[in-house]
Amino acid sequence: MAQERYLPARGSGALPGHPREAANLADILERVLDKGIVIAGDIQINLLEVELLTIKLRLLIASVDRAREMGINWWESDASLQGLEAGDDEDGRERLERENRELKERLDRLEQRLGLEQGERHEESSRAG
Amino acid sequence: MPDELARWAAKRAPELLARAEAEAVAELKQALLEAALRTRQGDRRAAPEPAAQPIASPSAEQPVPRGDGIWAYCVTASAEPFPEGLAGVHPAGTVERIEHDQLAALVSRVPLAEFGEEPLRSNLNELEWLERVARRHEAVLERALERATIVPLRLCTIFQDEDGARRMLEEQRPALTAALERLTGHEEWGVKLLVDRAALEATARDLSAEAPAREEEIDTRSAGGAYMLRRRLERQVREDADRLAVSVADDVHARLQDWASDAVLNPAQNRELSGHEGEMLLNGAYLVETPKVGRLGELVDELQDRYRALGATLELTGPWPPYNFVPRGVDAEGAALA
Numbered sequence: 001m002a003q004e005r006y007l008p009a010r011g012s013g014a015l016p017g018h019p020r021e022a023a024n025l026a027d028i029l030e031r032v033l034d035k036g037i038v039i040a041g042d043i044q045i046n047l048l049e050v051e052l053l054t055i056k057l058r059l060l061i062a063s064v065d066r067a068r069e070m071g072i073n074w075w076e077s078d079a080s081l082q083g084l085e086a087g088d089d090e091d092g093r094e095r096l097e098r099e100n101r102e103l104k105e106r107l108d109r110l111e112q113r114l115g116l117e118q119g120e121r122h123e124e125s126s127r128a129g
Numbered sequence: 130m131p132d133e134l135a136r137w138a139a140k141r142a143p144e145l146l147a148r149a150e151a152e153a154v155a156e157l158k159q160a161l162l163e164a165a166l167r168t169r170q171g172d173r174r175a176a177p178e179p180a181a182q183p184i185a186s187p188s189a190e191q192p193v194p195r196g197d198g199i200w201a202y203c204v205t206a207s208a209e210p211f212p213e214g215l216a217g218v219h220p221a222g223t224v225e226r227i228e229h230d231q232l233a234a235l236v237s238r239v240p241l242a243e244f245g246e247e248p249l250r251s252n253l254n255e256l257e258w259l260e261r262v263a264r265r266h267e268a269v270l271e272r273a274l275e276r277a278t279i280v281p282l283r284l285c286t287i288f289q290d291e292d293g294a295r296r297m298l299e300e301q302r303p304a305l306t307a308a309l310e311r312l313t314g315h316e317e318w319g320v321k322l323l324v325d326r327a328a329l330e331a332t333a334r335d336l337s338a339e340a341p342a343r344e345e346e347i348d349t350r351s352a353g354g355a356y357m358l359r360r361r362l363e364r365q366v367r368e369d370a371d372r373l374a375v376s377v378a379d380d381v382h383a384r385l386q387d388w389a390s391d392a393v394l395n396p397a398q399n400r401e402l403s404g405h406e407g408e409m410l411l412n413g414a415y416l417v418e419t420p421k422v423g424r425l426g427e428l429v430d431e432l433q434d435r436y437r438a439l440g441a442t443l444e445l446t447g448p449w450p451p452y453n454f455v456p457r458g459v460d461a462e463g464a465a466l467a
Contacts, residue, residue: 015426015445023267025260026403027319027446030395032263035452036283037308039297043198043246043287 194245197221197238199288202269202281203450204298204305207233209277218265219243227291229298232305235273236294244287253285270450280308281450308455315390315416317454318425318447321398322381322411324374325440329408332439333369340366377439378410381432388428389415393453407442414453422448 200218207228215224217237227234252258273279288294334340343362347355386392397409417425433443
């Protein structure tokens with residue numbers, strides 16, 4: 001490292017009493033995967049989507065539950081992490097599943113009614129009324 | 130009436146479908162996580178120097194992409210000095226500079242057999258591959274940072290050729306220039322607050338006005354009553370400790386934030402990747418004016434002293450490429466998105 005310091009360093013480097021150590025993997029991944037300016041290249045890989053979920057979840061899952069339990073939840077405004085909500089919180093997940101079931105059922109009913117409406121308009125209208 | 134129903138249904142259907150889709154995605158995430166955790170079991174931490182073999186494994190039906198792509202690391206002003214001869218994310222290319230109208234991108238060649246869309250997708254989910262590439266990407270940025278103000282690009286910004294990178298510099302000029310201006314003369318530093326849970330609970334117990342009276346009361350009770358009371362006291366102490374933790378994290382962050390030009394809070398890290406001891410109460414990134422950085426170390430030491438009784442450790446890392454202080458993206462006109 002030292003041999004290439006032919007130009008004065010712009011940054012301050014390590015601080016007294018705080019020697020620079022090799023960065024841990026979590027420090028690097030949370031930055032390179034989640035931060036930094038996103039510019040669409042010619043190779044289209046969307047790091048915000050499914051491709052990296054396994055890794056992103058590994059980064060977060062172990063810490064999120066405990067932190068939230070303690071009332072620490074300041075990252076929850078981060079849209080890219082919102083997807084984790086459902087899986088983290090059992091009540092929330094159950095609620096989501098129930099809501100989703102209900103919505104699917106409603107959707108089925110609606111589709112049926114619409115189907116009926118086209119074929120059997122009169123009958124449907126009398127029943128809906 | 131049926132018309133009304135049809136209109137209502139047509140209006141609601143997209144939303145209902147979107148919700149169903151969101152649920153499907155949530156289930157997929159869960160499945161992916163379970164799969165990831167299964168693979169992870171047994172190999173505690175990745176070796177410090179992972180094997181050098183690429184893990185490109187396009188399936189038999191997929192033709193292997195040929196040729197090279199251009200991997201971009203960061204953007205600087207072209208007048209800035211440039212670290213020559215740096216190794217890139219792949220041995221196929223050393224770091225070069227592409228200049229366009231006073232902006233420059235640091236790039237290196239990468240073989241599409243490993244970095245093309247399909248192979249990349251599977252490689253990114255291999256932690257060893259990801260670690261190697263992420264560390265090399267980071268190493269290039271850190272070297273560039275020693276000499277210049279840089280705008281770090283998200284991992285996997287890859288162009289077909291040098292013209293692609295040049296076009297990016299042209300199209301994103303407003304956002305890139307604005308980011309460079311904002312970052313000039315600043316550094317990103319990371320601060321984490323870790324505490325020892327036992328010390329935290331002991332302090333919470335000491336601070337509690339009720340604990341001594343409760344302890345005395347326990348002694349006067351029958352075995353069953355004492356047990357119930359003890360359980361309640363323990364729960365109370367745990368809750369007090371949690372509140373204490375939040376107030377300590379708030380105080381540390383507030384003091385650093387007051388002092389920094391900008392601050393970002395990130396989720397506590399996964400112990401498996403970070404290897405940290407104790408409980409991580411704060412994981413913040415702070416943008417600090419370079420002349421004020423010397424004071425940062427002192428401030429961190431002072432805060433650590435203040436909370437020493439909790440077994441508190443403040444961990445200072447940096448200077449980092451300013452990942453946390455660049456816009457998340459740019460729109461079609463090249464203006465920054467928040």
